Amino acid sequence: MTVTLGYGAQPRAAYAVDPNQTRERLFPEASSPTRTPFQRDRDRIIHSTAFRRLKHKTQVFVYHEGDHFRTRLTHTIEVSQIARSLARALRLDEDLAESLALSHDLGHTPFGHEGEDVMHECMADYGGFDHNAQSLRIVTDLERRYAQFDGLNLSWETLEGLVKHNGPLVDRDGRAIGKLATTGLPFAVTEYAKKQDLMLWSWPSAEAQVAAIADDIAYDAHDLDDGLRAGLLSFDAMDQVPLLHDILTEVDTLHPGLEDARRIHEMVRRCITRMVEDVISESIRRLENLAPSRVDEIRFASDAVIAFSGVMAKQEKELKTFLFSHLYRHPDVLEVRKRVAQVTRDLFAAYMDMPENMPGPWCDGVENSDMTTRARRVCDFIAGMTDRYAIDEHRRLFDDTPDLR
Template identity: 55%
Template sequence: MSVGMAAPRMTYACDPDRSRGRLIQEPPAKTRSPFRRDCDRVIHSTAFRRLKHKTQVFVFHEGDHYRTRLSHTLEVAQIARALSRQLGLDEDLTETLALAHDLGHPPFGHAGEHALDSCLQSLGGFDHNAQTLRLVTSLEHRYPDFDGLNLTWESLEGIVKHNGPLTDKAGTPVGRYRGRSVPPGISEYDGNWDLELWSFASLEAQVAAVSDDIAYDAHDIDDGLRAGLFTVDDLAVMPLMSGMIVDIARRHPMLDDDRRGAELVRELISYLIGAVFSESRRRLEAAKPKSVEHVRNHGSVLIAFPPEAEEAEQMIKIFLKERMYRHPRVMRVMSEAESILFDLFARYQQSPHDMPSEWLPRGDVGAETETDRARRIGNFIAGMTDRFALTEHQRLFSSTPDLR
């Protein structure tokens, strides 16, 4: 089967008719599958709209041509749908997970996450996956019968485990949480509804995760070129990119730099999608999973880059870290952004009534524990857009960094 053709639904795909359901039972939708309904709920959520004004790498007002969390998320969803279609998976569930994967990110990108992680260290820190779970299970207030979005078990599992298991079967943290503890936002919810943190997630979730990597690599290169942090020819230090640059020059010898960059990004996306498709088909044919439960218990990921593409992808990440994420201009702006969130967190702790009334606890603010207050403040700040965080800082402080 050629890449691009839709495969029939495979036995190892998540089947919406066999979903484990929702924590709060609801009548089925007449015209939508459970996973399509999940996807629509994510799209209509407040948190999803806020992604429009949340930083990817460049703060929103640095220019209209750079990615925000929303444009990045839409690009991840496009790649994920393409892979899901080729592999015969459930496209609605895949799209749900791709669209939801960044809902929990705070303002100002990784700088905002670092600031909140520092502010909440005594509570286990800040984790954007845990924050996404909080949003879709409690912090969204749009429905009369429940808080959150009341998503299916499969969507919640994918949100939490798209990067792999969080614990072993004995409950010991593994992977990114090895030597630490699972974030309380996840462990507490898991005690309420078991998400099987020890197992791998569905193939749909694995597709969403690898699609995030592809989108990050390709589109951060595009933004870095637009920002003038490096040139197309600078990328030739990487063998994969060098070959693509030479091939583009052969096919289009008179192409200007802007179009060279755009063509290079397209070539990279196509290569990475094709590589994942081929490797995933190989792994699936070897593993022969008969059901989604076989996928969860397989013991390793089945959707992945082949070794040569993984090596090339890691080289891209190293290049971007050195030439973009640690560029003095980006580092200066992100340092100032961190200071804004540190200021806001400290101010709200000292003066809780500076927060909007809907974010104040019911009853006496003074009766609230310090732990509850800190978590509430963290939830409030995490939901801010870049613009709102700047506006709040300007309202509460005499001087605010320009972030340019």
């Protein structure tokens, strides 16, 4: 298999998902005369309420830290760009890869990973919380826009890729695997599996795998960028990370004495390029070895077909370890995380105690429901909040709201 990089459109590979042979949506709809099923999925995602809310949901920093830091929305757009580039190089369906990239973070809570951790803690007795599963719940239930169905009624291939963002969830006998082996399948996945079989035991399409690895590339590089610009990371500390050391040496050799802002950008763009080119080369190698002639051969493979090489996988892991210890565990970040954790816990307790504190449809019928149903309604409400709305709600309900600056 030969992949030629360039501007012109190339014929779709035999192992790519064919939009003309997509599986049924849960609710059958007439086809569009102007858009493929995956283009329709993309458009529905972009026009959803959950997508707009990503503008005020943060990655590492809370919303008012600065206008130049990433939000979930800007991160999502960057993931989409990388996913389309990879899909084009590998002759996959770009629209499906883009749809999955645009939807992958819809289920995230306010306040980044701290919000998710606290929500899982609050929901421990009620089925837990998982942001990938919450994304599925949003696009299959919580978006209430269409006259004929709840959710967005996305194509089977988009739902499959969304729920299997991190690979297979169960073995062929239906037993949860990996990190889910001890916790079991998330609530939203279990509920939706009763309606439609998403083949939870198989790998997803190559397009879904592209979106997943594009997510890794984007947040590695851009958390690095944000951390440097926020002053929480230093160039000196990066000597301990081989990938970054090599890139900075290259930048400084080509552009000695470069000002910091340009030096950061030159390093970050090279980091993305190296990872993207490595994924293309390694994926071509894996695809040539597997020689799939149809998409199901990708799903039934024993391993992922879209991946970093062994060398880059090691370097990427070292970069993640560096970011975890120097950025995500930086004292300033930890202090803010502690405060937003309290905001989230307080809101959950307040709504559980008095669900009428939630607006309109969210509290309808929940007062007399069992505690598990109430908790799931509260969870859905809080998970959909932006950072700003969560803080405003805390101020409305409590006399002492933590200062997040």
